Amino acid sequence: MRFSFLARAFYKAQREKGKPHQIAIRALAFKWIRILWRCWQDCTPYNEATRLMPP
DSSP: OOSOHHHHHHHHHHHHTTOOHHHHHHHHHHHHHHHHHHHHHHTOOOOHHHHHSOO
């Protein structure tokens, strides 16, 4: 979360929904797993700037 704006925003949103720290971290980890899986399947490096722009 120190280096990713999206991770920090996602974690903050989870906490604002009333989720405890452990649940928010688990949800963030699941989100990262899906992102990394897609990068691996597409053979592309992760680029946070492309995630900020809607398709």
